[in-house]
Amino acid sequence: MVARVRATLLGWLGAFGAVIDAVTGWWVERVLFSPAYLAIAGWVRETVAALRFWRGWPVLADRARRVWRAVWSVAGPPVRDAAGWLRHRAPGVVWRGVCWFARRAPRWTWRTTVYALCGAWWVVSRTVRWASGHASYARLVRQMDDEQRHGTAKRLREEWARMAAVRSVLMLIVAVVVVLVVSGIAGKLGNLPAASIMFGVFALVGRGVRPQPAEGDHDHELIVHSGPDEPFPIADAHTRAEAADAVSRALRTEGVDLRLVGEAVRQSWGWEVPVILRRGTPSQVVDKLAALETTLDLPAGGAMASPDRTRRARVVIRLAERDPFTGLQAAPAHAARPLVSRSITDRLHVGSVITGEPLALGLLGVHGVVIGDTGSGKSSTLATLADAVTDCADATVWDLDPAGTGLDVLADSIERSERTRAGIEDALADALALAEVRPHLLRDMGMQGREWVPTREHPAVIVFVDEYSRLSNAAKEMAVEVLRIGRKARVSLLLAATEATSDTLGDAIADTTALKILHACRHADVRLVLGPSMLGEGWRPDRLNPASADSPEDAGSAYVYAPHYRDPVLSKFRPVSDEDTAQRARQRAPHRPRVDAVSIEAARKRRAANGFSPSGNGSGSGRHRAVIALPSPRSGEPAPLDRMAVADVLAAFGDDERLWTVDLLARLAGRHDRYADWTPEDLADALRPLKLSPAQIKQDGRNRQGYHRQVVSDALSAQERG
Numbered sequence: 001m002v003a004r005v006r007a008t009l010l011g012w013l014g015a016f017g018a019v020i021d022a023v024t025g026w027w028v029e030r031v032l033f034s035p036a037y038l039a040i041a042g043w044v045r046e047t048v049a050a051l052r053f054w055r056g057w058p059v060l061a062d063r064a065r066r067v068w069r070a071v072w073s074v075a076g077p078p079v080r081d082a083a084g085w086l087r088h089r090a091p092g093v094v095w096r097g098v099c100w101f102a103r104r105a106p107r108w109t110w111r112t113t114v115y116a117l118c119g120a121w122w123v124v125s126r127t128v129r130w131a132s133g134h135a136s137y138a139r140l141v142r143q144m145d146d147e148q149r150h151g152t153a154k155r156l157r158e159e160w161a162r163m164a165a166v167r168s169v170l171m172l173i174v175a176v177v178v179v180l181v182v183s184g185i186a187g188k189l190g191n192l193p194a195a196s197i198m199f200g201v202f203a204l205v206g207r208g209v210r211p212q213p214a215e216g217d218h219d220h221e222l223i224v225h226s227g228p229d230e231p232f233p234i235a236d237a238h239t240r241a242e243a244a245d246a247v248s249r250a251l252r253t254e255g256v257d258l259r260l261v262g263e264a265v266r267q268s269w270g271w272e273v274p275v276i277l278r279r280g281t282p283s284q285v286v287d288k289l290a291a292l293e294t295t296l297d298l299p300a301g302g303a304m305a306s307p308d309r310t311r312r313a314r315v316v317i318r319l320a321e322r323d324p325f326t327g328l329q330a331a332p333a334h335a336a337r338p339l340v341s342r343s344i345t346d347r348l349h350v351g352s353v354i355t356g357e358p359l360a361l362g363l364l365g366v367h368g369v370v371i372g373d374t375g376s377g378k379s380s381t382l383a384t385l386a387d388a389v390t391d392c393a394d395a396t397v398w399d400l401d402p403a404g405t406g407l408d409v410l411a412d413s414i415e416r417s418e419r420t421r422a423g424i425e426d427a428l429a430d431a432l433a434l435a436e437v438r439p440h441l442l443r444d445m446g447m448q449g450r451e452w453v454p455t456r457e458h459p460a461v462i463v464f465v466d467e468y469s470r471l472s473n474a475a476k477e478m479a480v481e482v483l484r485i486g487r488k489a490r491v492s493l494l495l496a497a498t499e500a501t502s503d504t505l506g507d508a509i510a511d512t513t514a515l516k517i518l519h520a521c522r523h524a525d526v527r528l529v530l531g532p533s534m535l536g537e538g539w540r541p542d543r544l545n546p547a548s549a550d551s552p553e554d555a556g557s558a559y560v561y562a563p564h565y566r567d568p569v570l571s572k573f574r575p576v577s578d579e580d581t582a583q584r585a586r587q588r589a590p591h592r593p594r595v596d597a598v599s600i601e602a603a604r605k606r607r608a609a610n611g612f613s614p615s616g617n618g619s620g621s622g623r624h625r626a627v628i629a630l631p632s633p634r635s636g637e638p639a640p641l642d643r644m645a646v647a648d649v650l651a652a653f654g655d656d657e658r659l660w661t662v663d664l665l666a667r668l669a670g671r672h673d674r675y676a677d678w679t680p681e682d683l684a685d686a687l688r689p690l691k692l693s694p695a696q697i698k699q700d701g702r703n704r705q706g707y708h709r710q711v712v713s714d715a716l717s718a719q720e721r722g
């Protein structure tokens with residue numbers, strides 16, 4: 001039995017396999033290898049490839065994106081209003097409707113029943129009275145009887161009887177028709193709907209014939225959740241009208257006299273609501289910001305006000321329910337553009353403004369101050385700015401920091417970096433000398449106009465100074481001088497300090513700088529940097545909080561006063577990712593410009609002519625007391641240290657521990673034009689202040705004069721310590 005079943009199954013399987021084989025063979029031979037199929041398949045492949053790699057796709061996608069953005073900019077606000085209403089308001093409205101109905105349903109049922117009974121009674125009584133003809137004949141017949149006119153009375157009675165008979169028949173016919181219609185409806189829809197229709201018709205008749213209930217019967221139980229002017233949290237506003245209403249109520253509660261509240265604009269972080277004041281000044285609103293945060297139930301610092309400079313009565317109120325800069329990321333390690341392809345004449349994107357626009361600052365010839373409490377993000381802001389400048393082909397960065405690590409993260413792209421008092425004074429003296437000599441070089445350099453035109457060959461110099469308050473007095477004096485005369489020479493200073501008081505920053509600085517960046521700082525600093533009236537104009541960095549141990553708070557957020565930025569709107573600088581920034585700096589390093597040899601030589605001569613020595617050892621006094629003499633390699637006189645040259649010598653060693661002088665000079669010439677004509681004596685003069693002289697270096701079996709990198713490095717460290 002088992003064998004037979006197995007044989008049968010195997011037979012079936014064999015037959016099935018034979019059929020599959022036959023179909024597959026036919027498919028392969030007749031279809032897959034047929035010329036028509038091959039031609040169609042080739043055509044389909046080509047078309048798909050052509051479509052996939054069609055160059056028009058990105059253009060089409062871009063167009064579609066733009067159209068969508070344009071449509072959304074118009075349709076977005078009402079759609080989001082509607083969505084907000086449906087999500088947050090509609091369920092409440094429906095529920096309130098249900099409750100409202102449930103409360104009224106018993107009374108309505110009762111009233112409708114009364115109306116229906118009245119209507120039915122009215123229809124029956126009126127029909128019976130009409131059919132009886134009582135209203136038409138009864139009075140007339142009685143009058144004829146009273147007047148003894150029996151013949152007329154008899155004739156009227158006969159006429160009445162005839163008419164009553166006709167009307168009764170008519171009434172019967174109508175009654176039969178009505179019964180038929182109602183039973184027809186009952187047959188079609190059921191008894192209950194038919195009865196309901198009859199009930200409704202009688203109720204309508206009853207409603208028509210019965211007088212309205214007295215006014216006192218109306219209910220007054222409209223539930224009032226809040227008084228008509230009572231403020232409510234902004235989180236409860238889901239449409240533009242509700243947001244405007246919330247702001248209007250809150251401001252009125254705080255005693256601000258408004259003429260009107262403009263159309264609210266929904267933002268990803270909250271609301272932007274313009275208001276028009278009836279009287280007073282915008283400071284009325286600015287002073288109430290803290291109170292508004294409570295009234296509208298916002299996070300601390302969430303309420304901001306920015307008065308309109310062109311219309312004093314108008315103040316734009318921003319209510320941030322969430323962090324407005326959530327998506328602001330550090331710059332990526334690899335930029336899409338070619339390396340060092342920007343210009344310092346461009347506006348550099350360094351962050352974002354609360355309005356959603358990019359924060360784009362022009363740094364050409366612009367001096368700046370960055371003020372902020374410790375932890376507010378000053379150093380990161382300097383790094384972000386320096387990162388942007390190191391991407392410019394026509395600007396070079398110097399980094400001075402007497403207390404911290406400065407712009408070490410960008411070390412590879414920085415031309416000059418100083419951490420010691422002497423080094424910083426030397427760098428500032430160089431910057432000052434450059435600022436002094438460059439305007440006199442304009443004609444020789446073929447530059448039109450009165451300002452230095454930065455190019456890759458003749459770059460602008462931007463000197464970043466962190467912890468300005470810790471500079472020596474001499475350095476501060478030179479910095480102030482650079483602020484006064486550096487603009488035309490395109491030698492600019494960007495200073496960071498924790499306070500703006502005169503003993504730390506100085507009034508002169510706040511006045512001279514065109515760029516003012518105010519991170520979380522004190523009330524007094526805002527007055528000192530921007531002027532006393534600006535607090536009332538909405539410049540409130542004192543309401544920001546610096547980073548704490550466990551939270552970044554408002555670190556990096558700032559009020560920026562600069563060309564193109566005259567309104568008190570909150571901005572945030574891009575955070576710095578140390579790893580990515582260092583990588584970018586490394587990639588940019590070979591493409592970075594350096595201060596041109598002509599400017600350097602002229603500056604050196606200027607410093608030599610001034611004939612002053614570094615502060616501390618200085619013999620100079622007066623305006624340029626602090627301008628110290630640059631090394632003069634061929635003068636034979638003891639010259640102060642040329643730190644830039646020593647830094648370049650160390651960089652020229654690269655990974656080599658020792659080099660012959662001739663190789664070192666070749667590498668120096670490759671690094672900068674300044675060293676193109678240097679001889680071994682020039683190099684020896686440059687290193688003499690470190691008490692170094694060339695030594696015998698043996699390489700490939702030959703002895704020549706040269707230098708050891710470690711020896712140069714140790715000598716420099718010793719000099720800095722000393």
Ligand SMILES: Nc1ncnc2c1ncn2[C@@H]1O[C@H](COP(=O)(O)OP(=O)(O)OP(=O)(O)O)[C@@H](O)[C@H]1O
Pocket residue numbers: 372373374375376377378379380381498547552555556557572573574575576
């Ligand atoms: N734009 C930013 N976005 C996010 N976090 C930031 C931003 N800027 C700074 N921070 C964070 O804030 C903290 C303080 O930053 P930073 O050291 O730059 O402040 P600072 O004002 O220079 O402080 P200090 O005066 O103590 O040196 C750091 O943890 C930093 O990561």
